[in-house]
Amino acid sequence: MPQQKSFGKKAGIIVPLALVLSAIFWFGGSAINLAQGARLGLVGLVFVAMLYALLLAIPKPKAGEKSFFQNIKFKIPVVLVLSVIIWYAAGAFGFPIWWQIEFVTFALVGMFFFIILDLRPMQPETSTGSWVRRLIGTYAIASLLFITITAQLPQFNPAVEIEKLNKPPIKLSGLAGPEVIQAGREVFENNKCFNCHKVFWEGNSDRGPNLGTKQVGLFSEEYLKEQILDPRLGQSPGFEDPKSKRAMPTYYGDDLSDDELDALVAYLKTLRDPTHVPVEGKLGDQWTWWDDPDIIAQGQKVYQGQEPATEGLNCSVCHGKDGIPMMTGALDFRNPENPDTTKIPGDHDPRVLKNWPDALWYKRVTRGVPGTPMAAWGTIFPHLYLWKAVVYERTFHDPLEKRTEKTPIPPIPTKEEIESWKDQGLFLDPLL
Ligand code: HEC
Numbered sequence: 001m002p003q004q005k006s007f008g009k010k011a012g013i014i015v016p017l018a019l020v021l022s023a024i025f026w027f028g029g030s031a032i033n034l035a036q037g038a039r040l041g042l043v044g045l046v047f048v049a050m051l052y053a054l055l056l057a058i059p060k061p062k063a064g065e066k067s068f069f070q071n072i073k074f075k076i077p078v079v080l081v082l083s084v085i086i087w088y089a090a091g092a093f094g095f096p097i098w099w100q101i102e103f104v105t106f107a108l109v110g111m112f113f114f115i116i117l118d119l120r121p122m123q124p125e126t127s128t129g130s131w132v133r134r135l136i137g138t139y140a141i142a143s144l145l146f147i148t149i150t151a152q153l154p155q156f157n158p159a160v161e162i163e164k165l166n167k168p169p170i171k172l173s174g175l176a177g178p179e180v181i182q183a184g185r186e187v188f189e190n191n192k193c194f195n196c197h198k199v200f201w202e203g204n205s206d207r208g209p210n211l212g213t214k215q216v217g218l219f220s221e222e223y224l225k226e227q228i229l230d231p232r233l234g235q236s237p238g239f240e241d242p243k244s245k246r247a248m249p250t251y252y253g254d255d256l257s258d259d260e261l262d263a264l265v266a267y268l269k270t271l272r273d274p275t276h277v278p279v280e281g282k283l284g285d286q287w288t289w290w291d292d293p294d295i296i297a298q299g300q301k302v303y304q305g306q307e308p309a310t311e312g313l314n315c316s317v318c319h320g321k322d323g324i325p326m327m328t329g330a331l332d333f334r335n336p337e338n339p340d341t342t343k344i345p346g347d348h349d350p351r352v353l354k355n356w357p358d359a360l361w362y363k364r365v366t367r368g369v370p371g372t373p374m375a376a377w378g379t380i381f382p383h384l385y386l387w388k389a390v391v392y393e394r395t396f397h398d399p400l401e402k403r404t405e406k407t408p409i410p411p412i413p414t415k416e417e418i419e420s421w422k423d424q425g426l427f428l429d430p431l432l
Pocket residue numbers: 188191192193194195196197207208209214216224227228231232234235236237239244245247248249252264
């Protein structure tokens with residue numbers, strides 16, 4: 001039996017060794033881009049091992065070797081209980097499941113490490129050299145194990161996780177906040193858009209379309225930007241005459257900064273009317289979407305699920321391609337005498353289908369009939385296309401070619417009416 005080393009001598013080796021190892025893990029880990037958490041874990045492991053080694057170094061009064069069973073007898077139950085505690089504690093603190101797995105793995109690796117440390121030495125320690133070699137070897141195995149296992153787990157990036165939590169809610173209509181909209185309104189005034197465009201009741205020139213009753217807010221931001229930056233790209237329906245074609249200035253791309261353009265578009269996006277279909281054309285020769293063959297044809301595509309912009313929406317699977325309902329209970333658009341639904345408490349319109357006001361069509365199609373397969377499509381799909389589908393649906397009981405007169409142009413909404421849309425929550429989103 002070789003002479004037992006004194007505790008002081010052993011500690012004199014263990015502590016500096018642990019410090020050196022910690023430094024290696026810390027800086028080496030950073031050099032190979034190990035996540036900060038993993039480096040902290042490694043250093044923590046070194047310190048736990050150091051404490052344990054120091055405990056082992058305390059000379060025992062009765063120096064009997066432990067058997068393997070004695071070695072693991074307490075460690076396994078302790079680690080199992082510890083793992084359960086760690087698992088639930090980490091869960092209670094809201095760590096993602098991969099983190100819980102990682103923490104528990106950490107505890108298991110620690111146990112394995114302690115078991116190795118406690119193993120009966122293969123041969124008696126002959127020199128300080130062999131003793132140190134063995135200690136380093138043990139550290140190396142444990143560390144290798146730790147790195148290999150944790151590297152298999154998904155790496156955690158705090159910045160990404162925080163971003164996930166701060167994700168903004170889904171935008172219904174690409175609408176900016178009130179300040180931006182107000183700023184956009186000023187851009188509109190300052191750039192003399194009112195010289196040619198009315199906005200509902202405001203303005204006094206009809207050279208260009210009334211951007212309010214046309215409801216340019218239904219159109220996509222991309223479309224609006226395109227029309228402002230390159231007005232010759234496409235003509236507003238009813239403004240195809242040579243004079244109108246050349247009217248809209250082409251210099252806004254130079255005059256407006258990116259921010260001004262964004263704000264302007266944010267303002268234009270608020271120009272919608274939940275109580276009427278859009279109105280097209282020049283004053284004196286105007287028409288509503290109800291009587292617009294192009295819009296009806298586009299609405300047919302939406303209704304039949306062929307419009308790419310509303311992929312996943314297909315009215316005909318329930319209401320029938322020919323208007324013959326495929327689903328029991330779905331409204332039959334062929335019968336002009338059909339009543340409004342009675343399934344929405346406190347919200348039933350006594351008028352029959354042929355007399356429905358635009359506002360009722362819009363409300364039912366955007367908000368649906370709760371508790372039935374008729375979903376609130378307006379929370380999922382752009383309202384531009386829902387209006388088009390509605391316009392097409394009407395042709396099932398009122399075919400375009402049989403109409404003897406055009407639908408009258410609704411009066412331009414007043415300031416008070418526009419205010420009331422906001423107050424009565426007629427829009428799905430807080431628009432104005
Ligand atoms: C000098 C007259 C004039 C001015 C000023 C003018 N526009 Fe126009 N704008 C027109 C005319 C005419 C049309 C219709 C012909 C066309 O589509 O180019 C039009 C079309 C548009 C359209 C497309 C509407 C549609 O049906 O697709 C938008 C959007 C528009 N203007 C926005 C603006 C904005 C925003 C401003 C101010 C920054 C502005 N316009 C200034 C005359 C004008």
